[in-house]
Amino acid sequence: MGMSPALSPRPNPPGSNAPANAAKAKPLVHLLNHKTVPSPSLTSAATTPGGSDEGLAEEMNDVVKNQFVFGSRLGEGTYATVYRGHYRDDPSKLVAIKKMKKNTEWQDGINLDSLREMKYLAELHHPHVINLIAVFTTKDENINLVLEHLPRGELQDLWQDKSIAYGGADVKAWSNMICQAVWWIHENFVLHRDIKSNNILIAADNSLKLADFGLARSFANPEADMTYNVITRFYRPPELFLGSSHYGGCVDVWSVGCVIAELACREFFFWSNTDLEHLVKICDVFGVPTEADWPGISKLRFWKEQLENSPPKRPVPMSWWRNRMPLIGDAGIDLVKGLLAMDPVKRLDAKQALEHHYWTAAPKPQKRENLPAKGGKAAEKAMGEQLKRVGPEADEEKMSKIARKLDFGAMR
Known part of the structure; x- marks a missing residue:
């Protein structure tokens, strides 16, 4: 009996066409302007004839946001707070919601490394890369990343x-x-x-x-x-x-x-x-x-x-x-x-x-x-502690193990 696809060394051999579920998504260009890009299946539901672009974007954002319910807080860092969440229509389907903190000192109000994370998670889809499910903003203009729930920790x-x-x-x-x-x-x-x-x-x-x-x-x-x-x-x-x-x-x-x-x-x-x-x-x-x-x-x-x-x-x-x-x-x-x-x-x-x-x-x-x-709960908490970190941020107890620096002047 052959290995399962998840364990086979090359489920999609280099050079072959990638499967549909691993195709690259369109870049989240609108994220730079704090606009939410919903999944294609939601776009038609949010479309209203004659609406302005700004009004349509807000309506689309609300469609995405209303799918999810915030739960308990799992971790908080300098740049983000992570919550346990679930789908509104199915509380058994859990997610992790990473709320990015807004700061006027950062360009577009959001940390550079947060932009990197959103950009690449939107483009990369693979069974062994964390899945970015959705992105939406709240009334306080914070960007929220809806990520898959990974309850077994680091x-x-x-x-x-x-x-x-x-x-x-x-x-x-x-x-x-x-x-x-x-x-x-x-x-x-x-x-x-x-x-x-x-x-x-x-x-x-x-x-x-x-x-x-x-x-x-x-x-x-x-x-x-x-x-x-x-x-x-x-x-x-x-x-x-x-x-x-x-x-x-x-x-x-x-x-x-x-x-x-x-x-x-x-x-x-x-x-x-x-x-x-x-x-x-x-x-x-x-x-x-x-x-x-x-x-x-x-x-x-x-x-x-x-x-x-x-x-x-x-x-x-x-x-x-x-x-x-x-x-x-x-x-x-x-x-x-x-x-x-x-x-x-x-x-x-x-x-x-x-x-x-x-x-x-x-x-x-x-x-x-x-x-x-x-x-x-300890393993789920570890997930929250990991997801709260963005770029150079790390828990104080792990700082002795980290020696990375960033040039915030450019995405180098």
């Missing part, structure tokens, strides 16, 4: 909970879902730039959902100059520590490698207190890179001050990997090492990751319905 909470036992088949299933999500966003020329295990949420059916697109941006133009001060430190690739400003999907792939390694060893794979310490820890595992094994590294802006005078260091042996992550076997270790190649040119891309022999090696991925998961 992936990080799951692997950190030692009371939850899991094995290699579970790690393979989770890893495959993550790789599918990243392949899809890269196929659509979108970089996430903040993939980490607490930005991956778990749905009621145990599906993983990539969330928090506040730092996302397009990489359709390979010549574009981008900031290197992105991605949470624990998941940031070496080229960004060294100041690279031209990059593509390789930066997300490194982060995916770190997440899979966390699942395999149930701890942060690279842990540090400073950027320099983190780069040293990466070199402790993979060796100090040189021009011979990473052509062009000496041209990166921070090479001289960070690595030029570092003593030579050899990569750790295979026995080290086997001891640290026995759950995924040699095939899984080979995948992780491919995702964590120091030279970004030699790093696997998302398509190559899905074609890796790890997926067909024993054991088979766990069936989704049999995957272990957390649940209850």
